Amino acid sequence: MRATVIYGERDVRLEEVPDPEIHEPGDAIVRVVAACICGSDLWPYRGIRPTPKPRRIGHEMVGVVEQVGDAVSRVSVGDFVIAPFYICDNTCVNCRNGMTTSCLNGLAWGGTDETGARIDGCQGEKVRVPFADGTLVAVPGEPDAAAIPSLLALSDVCGTGHHAAVSAGVGPGASVVVVGDGAVGLSAVLAAKRVGAERIIAMSRHEDRQALACDFGATDVIAERGEEGAERVRELTDGIGADAVLECVGTKESMDQALRSTRPGGRVGFVGVPAGGPELPMQTLFSTNIGVAGGMAPVRGYIEDLLPAVLAGDYSAGRVFDSELPLDRVAEGYAAMDERRAIKVLLRP
Amino acid sequence: MRATVIYGERDVRLEEVPDPEIHEPGDAIVRVVAACICGSDLWPYRGIRPTPKPRRIGHEMVGVVEQVGDAVSRVSVGDFVIAPFYICDNTCVNCRNGMTTSCLNGLAWGGTDETGARIDGCQGEKVRVPFADGTLVAVPGEPDAAAIPSLLALSDVCGTGHHAAVSAGVGPGASVVVVGDGAVGLSAVLAAKRVGAERIIAMSRHEDRQALACDFGATDVIAERGEEGAERVRELTDGIGADAVLECVGTKESMDQALRSTRPGGRVGFVGVPAGGPELPMQTLFSTNIGVAGGMAPVRGYIEDLLPAVLAGDYSAGRVFDSELPLDRVAEGYAAMDERRAIKVLLRP
Incomplete structure (x- = not known):
């Protein structure tokens, strides 16, 4: 063969x-x-x-x-x-x-x-x-x-995106940010929609992926990144960040983006394969009560x-x-x- | 005054x-x-x-x-x-x-x-x-x-121990390890008992604290630490570690103990004020699906x-x-x- x-x-x-x-x-x-x-x-x-x-x-x-x-x-x-x-x-x-x-x-x-x-x-x-x-x-x-x-x-990819949503505890009415617009990120948008998220914010800079994200249920698209991207998220979420952020990339920058975009007491569901970079900052998690769960789906x-x-x-x-x-x-x-x-x-x- | x-x-x-x-x-x-x-x-x-x-x-x-x-x-x-x-x-x-x-x-x-x-x-x-x-x-x-x-x-302390249990999602029938035998750790034992944990393993080396932990509902006490302590936990938990581990100290060693003692897919609820030390290892969390949540209660x-x-x-x-x-x-x-x-x-x- x-x-x-x-x-x-x-x-x-x-x-x-x-x-x-x-x-x-x-x-x-x-x-x-x-x-x-x-x-x-x-x-x-x-x-x-x-x-x-x-x-x-x-x-x-x-x-x-x-x-x-x-x-x-x-x-x-x-x-x-x-x-x-x-x-x-x-x-x-x-x-x-x-x-x-x-x-x-x-x-x-x-x-x-x-x-x-x-x-x-x-x-x-x-x-x-x-x-x-x-x-x-x-x-x-x-x-x-x-x-x-x-x-x-x-x-x-479908189950991996779903795992991000499950790990972050996304449920009816939740506000959700999806970091990453690859196949897993797009699958995470679909998963968040399926379990009843109310606001789904896709972070994407690619027009074709933005369009599919919207078809899958994204209510908002943010092209900005870093602190500017997080500020845009806060504008859409009562000034505090999203209930759940689905990290579907695996880099240092994407996890940082996820943590900045989550509200106090919110959850990051991560499925991006970790590509090195610094580890999770305990002091930030402690002071914000942001929880992190996920992994190999x-x-x-x-x-x-x-x-x-x-x-x-x-x-x-x-x-x-x-x-x-x-x-x-x-x-x-x-x-x-x-x-x-x-x-x-x-x-x- | x-x-x-x-x-x-x-x-x-x-x-x-x-x-x-x-x-x-x-x-x-x-x-x-x-x-x-x-x-x-x-x-x-x-x-x-x-x-x-x-x-x-x-x-x-x-x-x-x-x-x-x-x-x-x-x-x-x-x-x-x-x-x-x-x-x-x-x-x-x-x-x-x-x-x-x-x-x-x-x-x-x-x-x-x-x-x-x-x-x-x-x-x-x-x-x-x-x-x-x-x-x-x-x-x-x-x-x-x-x-x-x-x-x-x-x-x-009572609410802080309770927060560890809440953050780790402790519920009826759960197996729970409590790392730390100070007032918060002992409160976490009490909290785990209240929400219905079946097995509550207190890690403690002090006789008076061991006794109070048992009065509060601990079913087992482990004096060993590090890999030896984790091995003892696995012996009590089908060889895989506990469903939930409550980290009530805040040091590098205590968080490491917590992660080693948690089963794949389990949860660490942490309330120990982080005292420096290295940050959470992403690759470990990814490969084990151990989630971490908690913070200032x-x-x-x-x-x-x-x-x-x-x-x-x-x-x-x-x-x-x-x-x-x-x-x-x-x-x-x-x-x-x-x-x-x-x-x-x-x-x-």
Whole structure:
């Protein structure tokens, strides 16, 4: 089969690789129907994270089950399935607490399992799925082609934006600021709208993203940043800042923006992968009572929570995909996202 | 009248000072019935925070209203009142959000008001109370002498421990670790018990405090600290750490202890006044989904929440006072707390 391999900075290639095979009784083999490129894939692509040796890449996909191991009971050959961006057993004590990203048996796409056997990346034609019963969520029936982008979004960005809103405790009537206008930030706008936020302020400087944010439910758009951006937020929020701020970038500047934009006693929900920078300022948190929660989103559970709305056509999370390419043009997809010509690229094997 | 003045390191004196007078129509004059010494008063006492010039000290008291300004309508002469450890109008937008510690008109005991007029410290015979309607909570009727320590505890430590539990979202069935066995930590044990925590693990090395923690509801006591302490916590919590950890100290080591003792997806509620040290590690929070919330406790609202239980004798928060002295021995009280001979000292003017 063919799969994407990253060699180093700005060097991704689609290559012929061995077909995956069942290794463990809990494994399944899934034929990938759609995969995509994540903002976090740009880190090794840009060389910010080194790639010491070539490796498989991609951690988001939907597909059809082609084969299952003897111990698999919750998914069957022919099922259309959604995979979260990580592998989990969904039975350990952390999984039972909803923290599937902290699964005691958790594994990573593109890595190896406990026996040292390769786990495929998702930007390929097929993948071996360890802990298939825990990891995969089967979609009832055969989904419409039109639903596939939104189903694929459940694999990562949709649930990650949702996690920001959940972590910040967004509820009916809340005022919310979303820092970051990438696919996750836009998904956070959609999530805030879904749970009933009254005022949703998107911080964005890009016209196309501003427009999608407004379609997703943003009531206001702020292009300013830093203290000027925070001042604009306060003008819209009784002079004190928002009840909840969803941090969807991960830089020092974006977290600073989030903290400045939150009212005393408010909450920052953060899902941006931390890209170094200074740590959270305790004295500021203490004096303002601003709480901070979030992290690597346990989207496995959110797939089940959000799937009915997606299938009913009420949750158009897939609109964050503004570009679609066949898998053999994966390198173009990386370049388009790197150069910000695309928000998020969907790949069809 | 007489009031306590701090001159510098290990130098507090009871002195003759001018009687307070009504300055503003919203002021009240309160005769102090009981005051106390706070752990945070030890910071200037120990010289950790400099005292550039002599100043009044003390921020916790209960007393009887002796005089009110023309604009005061919610408390009357003769009322027995509890003051929170700060002054607030209880009407601004932050106060309406419950964040009375971020009152837009907030003032500090021992400081000055917007006109430059002195505000008395609470370790004295009388105090002028700005924003008396917002700041003071009147107790219905005349309280029993036996209730006074618990009413006084509502002024700070009781509500501060409660805030740790509220901020960490402690609820029925939760597993809770309390880091810190001072008056606030012990109050946090009591708070966790009140809201239904199932397992309450007190981290303490002092026998008298361990005993009081157990009386307050602790189910387990851990004397170990650092990784060894965290390992002991995990042994008691399915190997993963507690649902909620209440950080009631404020040092680098105590916050580190709290983060190590929390399960993935759990919450740290912190009320220890941050004493420098490194800031919160974003990467740890991200990878574990541990959330952190808390800060300067908005006890004004908690006084009203907890007062009925205290008056009914169901909430013995005042047991944290293990020493009582007349006000003219205030210096002895500081020394006793500094030398850890007392958990918390009650002062009677």
